[in-house]
Amino acid sequence: MKPTRILLVGGGHAHIEVIRQYRRRFGDQGIEVVLVSPEPGAAYSGMLPGVVAGQYQVDQFLINLPALCADSGVRWHQGRFVALTEDRRSAVLEDGSILEFDYAAFDIGSMPRSRELLSAQSAGSTGVLLPAKPVTPLLAAWERFLAGLAPGQNRTVTVVGGGVAGFELALAMHHRIRGYQPGPDWQWHLVSRSEVLAEHNPLIRRAGRRALAQAGFQTHIGVALTGVESIGQQGQQLQLTDGSRLRSDFTLLCTPAAPVQDLRGSLLPLTDEGFIPVTESLQVVGHERLFAVGDIARFPTPIAKAGVYAVRQGPVLAANLSNIIAGRTLQAFVPQGRFLKLITLGERKAMASRGWFYARGDWVWRWKHQIDSGFMEKYQR
Numbered sequence: 001m002k003p004t005r006i007l008l009v010g011g012g013h014a015h016i017e018v019i020r021q022y023r024r025r026f027g028d029q030g031i032e033v034v035l036v037s038p039e040p041g042a043a044y045s046g047m048l049p050g051v052v053a054g055q056y057q058v059d060q061f062l063i064n065l066p067a068l069c070a071d072s073g074v075r076w077h078q079g080r081f082v083a084l085t086e087d088r089r090s091a092v093l094e095d096g097s098i099l100e101f102d103y104a105a106f107d108i109g110s111m112p113r114s115r116e117l118l119s120a121q122s123a124g125s126t127g128v129l130l131p132a133k134p135v136t137p138l139l140a141a142w143e144r145f146l147a148g149l150a151p152g153q154n155r156t157v158t159v160v161g162g163g164v165a166g167f168e169l170a171l172a173m174h175h176r177i178r179g180y181q182p183g184p185d186w187q188w189h190l191v192s193r194s195e196v197l198a199e200h201n202p203l204i205r206r207a208g209r210r211a212l213a214q215a216g217f218q219t220h221i222g223v224a225l226t227g228v229e230s231i232g233q234q235g236q237q238l239q240l241t242d243g244s245r246l247r248s249d250f251t252l253l254c255t256p257a258a259p260v261q262d263l264r265g266s267l268l269p270l271t272d273e274g275f276i277p278v279t280e281s282l283q284v285v286g287h288e289r290l291f292a293v294g295d296i297a298r299f300p301t302p303i304a305k306a307g308v309y310a311v312r313q314g315p316v317l318a319a320n321l322s323n324i325i326a327g328r329t330l331q332a333f334v335p336q337g338r339f340l341k342l343i344t345l346g347e348r349k350a351m352a353s354r355g356w357f358y359a360r361g362d363w364v365w366r367w368k369h370q371i372d373s374g375f376m377e378k379y380q381r
């Protein structure tokens with residue numbers, strides 16, 4: 001008899017937990033699990049600022065998906081999902097191959113909202129305008145930028161987006177550049193539609209502003225990036241909503257999360273913003289054999305696009321895949337209202353934020369390092 005097949009699309013934070021639990025939940029029941037993802041390395045973005053700052057090596061924050069699958073008894077298939085077939089029982093990949101399934105789950109993530117800006121850039125620009133995700137092209141461009149620097153040179157680096165990702169990456173880049181003997185006129189800019197770290201308490205926001213000012217950042221608050229123009233060998237000119245223009249050699253986009261790819265035409269139901277709507281049991285609305293988790297899913301009560309939710313959905317998804325196959329009642333995912341955020345400050349210091357709680361110091365960085373390393377140890381093979 002053909003085994004029941006679960007197809008996991010995307011090596012995101014929730015799916016790696018389903019893979020880890022495979023033997024315990026499905027291994028002896030004739031259930032086959034297949035993971036399809038475009039790259040063998042799955043990035044743990046909590047450690048990305050540390051990689052950019054030079055505190056971690058790339059392999060310390062990449063989960064080796066083929067190794068994790070091999071160790072767990074899951075089949076690994078490198079490829080990129082494009083669409084479902086008409087009967088919604090097979091997935092079509094970018095290379096044209098087709099993978100059949102009985103149940104499927106989508107955990108394909110998000111990327112900073114940037115599609116229009118990136119297409120403007122491809123019209124002949126020579127500078128670098130990069131979304132913070134996916135991480136492989138970002139890290140390659142960052143290393144190229146660093147390799148092209150000579151001591152005493154002046155450059156302009158701009159970060160667009162003042163949320164945690166933009167804030168952390170801005171200070172991480174600043175920290176790394178200090179080792180390259182930047183020239184006296186090196187410029188740092190941070191452009192943000194809302195106040196920096198706007199979703200945090202006033203103590204965190206004030207400490208954040210101070211950290212950026214000490215690093216020499218000029219902040220442009222209440223404005224957004226509307227366009228980008230190449231200026232020959234001189235990098236790019238960024239056009240801002242307040243009418244000003246900013247010359248920039250390296251521009252990082254940390255704008256709010258958008259779907260990682262345009263899923264229109266995939267036969268998955270989508271919200272107006274292009275995310276996959278799910279029920280409390282993480283099933284795709286209207287399709288009980290399909291599940292979606294992490295950033296790509298739109299939960300009934302809106303939740304932040306944060307890795308912490310994807311991680312917590314992992315065990316619920318694993319349980320519900322097992323429950324639906326066994327005909328048991330499905331569990332509801334109950335999102336936690338508040339969670340602790342540990343925000344790095346470039347050097348080995350960090351801030352802790354939860355509600356009105358504020359703490360700062362090198363011990364917070366060590367605490368974060370311990371949590372991050374513990375997470376990686378669970379999945380590194």
Ligand SMILES: Cc1cc2nc3c(=O)[nH]c(=O)nc-3n(C[C@H](O)[C@H](O)[C@H](O)COP(=O)(O)OP(=O)(O)OC[C@H]3O[C@@H](n4cnc5c(N)ncnc54)[C@H](O)[C@@H]3O)c2cc1C
Nearest residue numbers: 010011012013045081108109165294295305306307308310
């Ligand atoms: C700099 C930075 C720092 C952050 N720090 C934190 C933090 O400290 N805490 C926190 O909670 N959140 C943080 N976030 C947010 C966090 O990164 C995301 O919320 C989290 O990664 C979402 O996880 P996910 O499982 O949805 O997807 P991801 O972890 O992004 O995984 C998606 C996977 O799907 C694969 N994939 C993509 N397209 C396809 C396709 N078509 N077919 C098959 N596979 C596909 C990808 O290759 C990837 O393996 C940070 C984000 C950034 C940018």
